[in-house]
Amino acid sequence: MTNERKLSRRATLRGAAALLLAPFATRISLDSAHATGKKIVRLSKLPIGSTFSFTTSTQGLPAIVLRTKTGVFAYSMICTHQGGSLAYNRSTKQLACPLHGAKFDPLKGGQVVSAPADTKPLPRVKVAIKGGWVVEA
Numbered sequence: 001m002t003n004e005r006k007l008s009r010r011a012t013l014r015g016a017a018a019l020l021l022a023p024f025a026t027r028i029s030l031d032s033a034h035a036t037g038k039k040i041v042r043l044s045k046l047p048i049g050s051t052f053s054f055t056t057s058t059q060g061l062p063a064i065v066l067r068t069k070t071g072v073f074a075y076s077m078i079c080t081h082q083g084g085s086l087a088y089n090r091s092t093k094q095l096a097c098p099l100h101g102a103k104f105d106p107l108k109g110g111q112v113v114s115a116p117a118d119t120k121p122l123p124r125v126k127v128a129i130k131g132g133w134v135v136e137a
C-alpha cells in the first residue's frame with residue numbers, strides 16, 4: 001500500500017469517526033451530574049504547565065487535563081464543529097482539530113480561536129484535587 005493510499009484511508013476513517021461523533025459534539029454534558037470521583041492522575045505527576053490525556057469514566061470520551069499556576073482544569077477533546085479528535089499543541093498551548101482547522105484555547109475557557117463559523121467553545125470536564133489526585137468531580 002502506498003503512502004498516498006494510506007493517507008487517503010486514514011483521512012476517510014477520520015471523516016467517518018467525525019460523522020459518528022458529530023451528534024455527541026453538541027450534546028456532551030460533562031458536568032458533575034454523574035460524578036464518579038475516578039482518579040485521573042496523581043497531582044505530583046502533573047507539574048504546572050503540563051497536560052494529561054484521559055477518558056471520562058461516565059461517557060468514555062477523550063479529554064485532557066491541564067495544570068496552570070491557577071489550578072487544574074479539563075476539557076473534552078472532541079471538536080464542537082463536527083466531532084473531530086483534537087490534539088494539544090504544546091508550542092501554541094491550543095487544542096487543534098485536523099478536520100477543518102478549528103483551534104481552541106484551554107487557557108481561556110475553551111473558547112474558539114479559529115474555526116468554521118458555527119463552532120462552539122469546548123465543554124469543560126469538572127475535575128477536583130482529592131488526596132493528592134486529580135479526580136473527576
Ligand code: FES
Pocket residue numbers: 018079080081082083084097098099100101102115116
Ligand atoms: S470537525 Fe473540527 S473543525 Fe470541523
